[in-house]
Amino acid sequence: MNRKIVGAMLAFMIVCTMLLVPQADAQKTVTITDSLGREVEIPYPVERVVNMNTFANEAIAALGGEDKVVGVDLSIKFFPEFYPTLRDKPVVGFHHFPSYEKIIEVDPDVVIYSSELMWSPGFEEIMEKAGIKPVCTSFWDPETYDRDVRNLGIILGKEKRAEEYLDFAHSYINMVEERVKDIPPDERVKVYWEVMFTDMTMGKPSPLNSLIEMAGGRNIFSETGGASFAMPTGAEFGTTASGGFGGEKAKGAISAMSIRMVSSEEIIERNPEVIIGQSMSMKSMMKSFSWMMKKPGMMRKILNGELSEEEVKEMLKETEMRFAADIGALRDMREGIMNRSEIKATDAGINGRVYVFPVSMHLFFSPSWPMGLCYLAKALYPDRFEDFDLEDLHAEWLKKQDVLEGYKGTWVYPQEIKEK
Structure with a gap:
């Protein structure tokens, strides 16, 4: 048989064999659309999560995904009656200004944050460079609520629980909307x-x-x-952040929420x-x-x-x-x-x-x-x-x-x- 044909057949068999053998190094991923409308590719399943969105604590507890949380923001300490399964997790900064070092130290796969609360310039880029996937969520906005809960279900590996959660929440919403429509x-x-x-x-x-x-x-x-709410100047808060307390990013977040005086x-x-x-x-x-x-x-x-x-x-x-x-x-x-x-x-x-x-x-x-x-x-x-x-x-x-x-x-x- 022609040596070229034999070589081609051998190469084909090797490729087929490789396809049949599970690849230990292959990392499964899934792409989700966050509350900002960005497509974010995250590992699946996610093993370790940092939550910097204080609005999300309740949903994490409701879905039963606390075991994957390796870091939370300081504000959880302000509510001692709440979140008994989360409040002893390591604190990795404040939701406006996280500690990059502490987040990286606990080595999460994903960090959850809120565009309304996250005022640190370059947060997403810094997380990406550290190999951590930033996922923006709201949880208090009716427009993105279902998406936020489903994304959290994927991140925590609690997809079925997320659907049950939404069914329960919508039973309350429907009771109201039916009576006022x-x-x-x-x-x-x-x-x-x-x-x-x-x-x-x-x-x-x-x-x-x-x-x-x-x-x-x-x-x-x-x-x-x-009139649009003006962030206090950095001098008034004793900071050097340009554009006010949280800088330009804070001004953008305030504007997006349509806050007025x-x-x-x-x-x-x-x-x-x-x-x-x-x-x-x-x-x-x-x-x-x-x-x-x-x-x-x-x-x-x-x-x-x-x-x-x-x-x-x-x-x-x-x-x-x-x-x-x-x-x-x-x-x-x-x-x-x-x-x-x-x-x-x-x-x-x-x-x-x-x-x-x-x-x-x-x-x-x-x-x-x-x-x-x-x-x-x-x-x-x-x-x-x-x-x-x-x-x-x-x-x-x-x-x-x-x-x-x-x-x-x-x-x-x-x-x-x-x-x-």
Whole structure:
């Protein structure tokens, strides 16, 4: 037989044999589309994960994927009642400014982060160079919620659990949307949602605007009004970051969330029928920063995620930054809003339709927003949702998510809307 033919046949047989033998070095991968719309190729299965998105902690616990988490951000320490299966994980920085060294040291395959919270320039590039795949998630935005949960299911190897989670969440969403879908646009309740600070709100597009619309309301600042929120200068925070506290990346994140500062005159003119408060008084904020400035190196420790358990407890006590559901904090917050002259001039203020929620991430700024949607809907339309027992619905939600050691705390004030 021709030597060339024999050689060709031999080569063909060798190739076929190689294809039949499992390749130990071959790494399976899967491509997912993250919340920024980027296609990210990640190893599959993922073995080690760092979570720098504080909004994602709840979903990780709900899917039962804590065993793969090898690092978390500092903010998990601010909520001692929550995430018992995650809170003892190594801290690798603060969600705004992670410690690259600590992340690389714990050697994850994937790092989960949030575009709204991650303010460190070049974060994605640095992670990629270290061989770590950065995956952007939101978890509080209804527009990307399903995608975020499914991506997390893939990362944690909990795809079936992720689908069950979404089915449960959508049962809450559907209960609300079915009851408000027939309300004509001009009859929908006008809402002003004050978030984080006095006179701060969110327009369109933003997750909070979406929630108002899903609950059957109209955001009075959805399209126009107010001015874009300006990040404080680096000098005001004692940093050298260009463009403010978190530099240009922070400015971009703030802009993407459509955060606005509005005036008292605009609030009076647009006359909201319901006001939702999730704001912290400027007095509390100034007290917080005053305390931090008195502690040498405290700001650096916070930004680098280096606070000890005792320092976290001291900060929460001394600064009045009460993140957990605290009835005293909620009562103070509502009284502060109700006593403002511009609020007294609105229908919401006159009729006492001012509802406040914790300045935290466990109802609206989290995967729990479907539960928050139920609270919001009942605040807007108490008659349509008269049979909603928010206490029972919330207890069922928390039990399903497995994130809280016992159902406790205050989630809304006044509390009357929780009852049937």
